Amino acid sequence: xxxxxxxxxxERVRDEALRREVEFAEVRYAAANHSxxxxxxxxxxxxxxxxxxxxxxxxxSAGAWGFGSTESLSESDWxxxxxxxxxxxxxxxxxxxxxxxxxxxxxxTDDTTTSFDIDPTGVSLDRKLAAVRGYEEASAKRAGDSVAxxxxxxxxxxQVEIVCNTRGTLVSSETVRTLVWHAITAxxxxxxxxxxxxxxxxxxxxxxxxxxxxxxxxKAADRAVSLLSAPPAPAGNFPAVFHPSIAGLLVHEALGxxxxxxxxxAGQSILExxxxxxxxADCITVVDDSDVPGSWGSYHYDSEGTPGRRRVLVEKxxxxxxxxxxxxxxxxxxxxxxxxxxxxxxxxxIVRMSNTMILPGESSLGELIRDIDLGVLLQAGQWGYVWCxxxxxxxxxxxxxxxxxxxxxxxVRDVSVSGLVLATLANALAVSRDFELDMPGNCGKNGQGxxxxxxxxxxxxxxxxxxxxx
Amino acid sequence: MDDLLRTAEIACDRAVKAGAEFADVLxxxxxDLSVSVEKNAVDSTEARSTASVSVRAFVSGGTGWWSVSAxxxxxxxxxxxxxxELAKGAEPDPDFVSLVGPASYPEVAGLYDxxxxxxxxxxxxxxxxxxxxxxxxxxxxxxxxxxxxxSWRQAALVNSLGVKATEQATHASVSVQVVIRRNxxxxxxxxxxxARRLKDLEPGELGARAAAEAARYLRSRPIRTATLPVIxxxxxxxxxILGLCGAASAEDVQRKRSFLVGRRGDRIASEHLTLxxxxxxxxxxxxxxxxxxxxxxxxxxxxxxxxxxxxxHSHYTANKSGxxxxxHATRVGIAPTNIRPKLGGRAAAELIGExxxxxxxxxxxPSPDTASGQISALVDAGFKIEKGELTYPLQNTMxxxxxxxxxxxxxxxxxxxxxxxxxxxxxxxxxxxRVASGEA
Numbered sequence: 001x002x003x004x005x006x007x008x009x010x011e012r013v014r015d016e017a018l019r020r021e022v023e024f025a026e027v028r029y030a031a032a033n034h035s036x037x038x039x040x041x042x043x044x045x046x047x048x049x050x051x052x053x054x055x056x057x058x059x060x061s062a063g064a065w066g067f068g069s070t071e072s073l074s075e076s077d078w079x080x081x082x083x084x085x086x087x088x089x090x091x092x093x094x095x096x097x098x099x100x101x102x103x104x105x106x107x108x109t110d111d112t113t114t115s116f117d118i119d120p121t122g123v124s125l126d127r128k129l130a131a132v133r134g135y136e137e138a139s140a141k142r143a144g145d146s147v148a149x150x151x152x153x154x155x156x157x158x159q160v161e162i163v164c165n166t167r168g169t170l171v172s173s174e175t176v177r178t179l180v181w182h183a184i185t186a187x188x189x190x191x192x193x194x195x196x197x198x199x200x201x202x203x204x205x206x207x208x209x210x211x212x213x214x215x216x217x218x219k220a221a222d223r224a225v226s227l228l229s230a231p232p233a234p235a236g237n238f239p240a241v242f243h244p245s246i247a248g249l250l251v252h253e254a255l256g257x258x259x260x261x262x263x264x265x266a267g268q269s270i271l272e273x274x275x276x277x278x279x280x281a282d283c284i285t286v287v288d289d290s291d292v293p294g295s296w297g298s299y300h301y302d303s304e305g306t307p308g309r310r311r312v313l314v315e316k317x318x319x320x321x322x323x324x325x326x327x328x329x330x331x332x333x334x335x336x337x338x339x340x341x342x343x344x345x346x347x348x349x350i351v352r353m354s355n356t357m358i359l360p361g362e363s364s365l366g367e368l369i370r371d372i373d374l375g376v377l378l379q380a381g382q383w384g385y386v387w388c389x390x391x392x393x394x395x396x397x398x399x400x401x402x403x404x405x406x407x408x409x410x411x412v413r414d415v416s417v418s419g420l421v422l423a424t425l426a427n428a429l430a431v432s433r434d435f436e437l438d439m440p441g442n443c444g445k446n447g448q449g450x451x452x453x454x455x456x457x458x459x460x461x462x463x464x465x466x467x468x469x470x
Numbered sequence: 471m472d473d474l475l476r477t478a479e480i481a482c483d484r485a486v487k488a489g490a491e492f493a494d495v496l497x498x499x500x501x502d503l504s505v506s507v508e509k510n511a512v513d514s515t516e517a518r519s520t521a522s523v524s525v526r527a528f529v530s531g532g533t534g535w536w537s538v539s540a541x542x543x544x545x546x547x548x549x550x551x552x553x554x555e556l557a558k559g560a561e562p563d564p565d566f567v568s569l570v571g572p573a574s575y576p577e578v579a580g581l582y583d584x585x586x587x588x589x590x591x592x593x594x595x596x597x598x599x600x601x602x603x604x605x606x607x608x609x610x611x612x613x614x615x616x617x618x619x620x621s622w623r624q625a626a627l628v629n630s631l632g633v634k635a636t637e638q639a640t641h642a643s644v645s646v647q648v649v650i651r652r653n654x655x656x657x658x659x660x661x662x663x664x665a666r667r668l669k670d671l672e673p674g675e676l677g678a679r680a681a682a683e684a685a686r687y688l689r690s691r692p693i694r695t696a697t698l699p700v701i702x703x704x705x706x707x708x709x710x711i712l713g714l715c716g717a718a719s720a721e722d723v724q725r726k727r728s729f730l731v732g733r734r735g736d737r738i739a740s741e742h743l744t745l746x747x748x749x750x751x752x753x754x755x756x757x758x759x760x761x762x763x764x765x766x767x768x769x770x771x772x773x774x775x776x777x778x779x780x781x782x783h784s785h786y787t788a789n790k791s792g793x794x795x796x797x798h799a800t801r802v803g804i805a806p807t808n809i810r811p812k813l814g815g816r817a818a819a820e821l822i823g824e825x826x827x828x829x830x831x832x833x834x835x836p837s838p839d840t841a842s843g844q845i846s847a848l849v850d851a852g853f854k855i856e857k858g859e860l861t862y863p864l865q866n867t868m869x870x871x872x873x874x875x876x877x878x879x880x881x882x883x884x885x886x887x888x889x890x891x892x893x894x895x896x897x898x899x900x901x902x903x904r905v906a907s908g909e910a
Contacts, residue, residue: 037560041725045563047556048535050524067516071539081519088515091591095599097511125559148726148841185727185841192729194841232844235870235906236695266508267613267649270656346518387850389649389658392866394848414839416846418868419908446506465692467846467868467906 063099107168116204138213233468239375248439248454261328280425290354296440343448358456484550490527494629502621531566580753601677659683692908699828704895713837720787729843739877744812754892808892838873
């Protein structure tokens with residue numbers, strides 16, 4: 001379905017919603033064309049592509065939300081989904097604590113596209129294969145006899161989202177994202193270690209052409225092979241320094257989810273009631289910025305048609321604000337932050353992060369570690385999660401490096417850490433001037449996946465629990 | 471269902487005409503209703519219709535995939551053609567032998583319940599709203615969130631060798647999270663129930679149970695780092711078992727990225743561990759007559775008295791290694807169905823009662839890394855055991871070790887268990903594991 005046709009059809013469904021006297025309706029068309037391939041053990045034997053498109057409609061009636069969606073592109077099915085949404089709103093109204101009142105917001109009309117140099121849809125399969133094969137060959141050469149398994153993947157997606165609401169907003173956003181990754185399993189006897197590197201961005205095929213194997217597959221190979229001779233991480237409480245990738249995980253998982261206003265209003269955030277309070281050490285300033293050029297988590301407009309922007313959430317340790325949708329902004333009496341994002345057409349917009357980061361400071365890495373007698377530098381962030389209401393989180397690092405007498409010492413493997421968000425942030429002692437925003441991922445919340453990015457400087461914390469074996 | 475079969479045949483025929491040597495097609499449609507609750511009130515109610523066609527086409531073993539979120543004949547034709555074109559671009563895979571041939575499928579009762587398929591949104595909403603009341607009746611300061619959902623799905627699977635299979639399924643579930651804040655402290659817990667049939671769903675007192683549990687987690691604290699007995703409760707133990715099953719995927723084993731490479735026939739756990747995978751349990755949450763390749767499902771013993779009896783196979787991996795197909799293909803990989811551990815002879819309370827000092831993990835995911843076998847898991851909810859009693863709740867505590875060592879140290883599996891449709895979830899005791907925590 002082309003954009004003009006989709007807009008006209010959306011407007012007719014919106015007009016029908018107005019005719020049915022809803023307080024607010026938002027009709028969204030979302031479509032994604034995607035392609036991908038995987039090279040495994042020397043063969044690109046799996047190549048795929050596809051298309052997903054449909055419409056989701058959300059109505060606010062008697063202060064209650066209802067939502068309907070369909071993968072059909074016919075106008076009659078869209079109108080039927082509007083009927084579903086109205087029926088669903090009546091169910092919501094049956095057990096409503098407080099009617100939802102949306103804040104005033106200006107109508108926005110705009111068409112945006114992300115910029116890229118090389119349109120991935122115009123790149124031949126052979127060219128994609130050649131690039132991916134180059135990564136694998138470089139890794140195989142580097143790891144030599146230690147290789148147990150190599151996997152290299154490539155994916156691109158062109159997404160279109162059109163938001164049409166009863167306030168007159170009609171915004172279309174076209175986004176191209178491209179991702180390439182390499183994973184190696186290295187082996188020495190019964191010991192296997194896996195390492196993975198990813199490059200991803202709101203970009204075209206140029207992200208592949210500008211990523212040399214040295215920064216992707218060779219980096220992963222070097223780490224996996226060296227981990228084969230590393231001892232297991234220790235268990236216990238240690239002073240720690242987080243690499244920027246771990247800082248990215250920490251700021252996203254530990255702090256970021258607690259700063260989403262829907263969690264706050266639901267009574268599930270440890271930051272409820274702490275606006276204006278010191279929630280972290282004064283070396284910690286946290287920003288969520290949906291406007292970072294080329295970053296995986298960037299966007300021009302959210303799924304409610306509100307422009308995305310840079311938002312300072314914590315400034316010198318003081319909580320300055322939350323991330324908001326129209327609804328949460330209305331409930332808290334503040335401006336929407338353009339943080340309501342929906343995963344395709346079949347989900348309603350909810351509050352999400354974009355590119356979330358801790359800002360850099362003045363120290364060098366050497367200065368951060370020089371007074372640590374025994375601690376650990378955590379690197380190569382992998383994954384994490386948080387229990388928001390308790391503020392208890394865990395992060396897994398691909399590797400650790402012990403710090404002994406102020407110097408980086410031996411590498412350790414199998415490193416997971418856990419902590420309490422506010423204690424960790426209060427125990428932050430210093431941050432480095434070195435900074436990376438390079439932790440692209442697909443964040444899951446309420447059954448919806450969303451591209452986000454995270455990053456920060458090196459961060460020194462007084463202590464953290466390391467879940468090791470030694 | 472005939473129209474879904476027809477659509478699948480159109481896509482399959484088109485793929486073959488376009489040059490695919492083999493092709494298989496899954497066509498699905500469904501509808502779901504969901505009701506979400508935040509802070510003791512309904513937040514949103516949603517209705518979704520879904521439909522999709524996915525085609526796998528094979529040329530010299532190379533696979534081309536195409537999926538589209540629509541089921542018209544034109545979409546099916548396009549999907550078949552595109553998948554075949556992609557398969558020609560994929561590189562040959564000499565390990566691919568063939569797709570599954572036609573077979574008769576077992577009857578599996580209780581996968582579809584018209585009572586679930588015809589539920590109204592207000593009926594689904596009542597499952598969660600009654601649990602708001604149930605939680606508040608236990609603790610007036612309970613903060614309840616969660617959701618209830620019901621769904622139905624129809625699917626047709628067709629391949630170029632003559633497989634024609636259809637399936638109807640329903641699903642209903644309720645999940646309730648309760649947060650209790652008192653004097654600057656926080657306790658929380660979640661409970662859930664899920665079923666294929668309405669008669670198997672028991673949403674009644676989830677809220678009260680979650681509230682009672684949440685109150686138990688107030689005043690949590692860290693312990694000293696030590697090597698201790700660790701008892702995994704029914705939900706946490708499931709993570710350990712499913713992680714082991716994931717590493718038993720023949721795809722990961724053949725690709726040499728599993729810690730179970732070369733372990734078939736070996737002892738991988740203590741004699742207390744026997745695991746049977748049974749996809750034929752009536753009304754089981756992971757039951758179905760056939761797998762993602764269209765291969766007939768059957769009961770499989772995965773681990774017998776600690777001995778790894780087989781890997782989990784798809785048709786591709788079974789052909790590749792010349793082993794029997796266990797019927798564990800999904801459309802994107804390999805996965806277990808209803809895993810049922812053999813029960814032990816004593817109740818969970820007895821297993822706890824024998825521990826002088828240890829921890830009891832209620833919630834957490836001690837799933838090993840598939841490649842290394844390493845486990846390093848946060849105790850999301852758990853208790854310190856002292857002198858055979860659960861004492862105080864744990865904070866900021868992790869369990870670590872190698873899966874094979876932890877499995878070898880299983881010294882008891884309980885006789886009592888949490889029962890969910892198709893699932894048997896006993897308590898599992900590990901004689902010792904490294905426990906890291908924040909106490910100075």
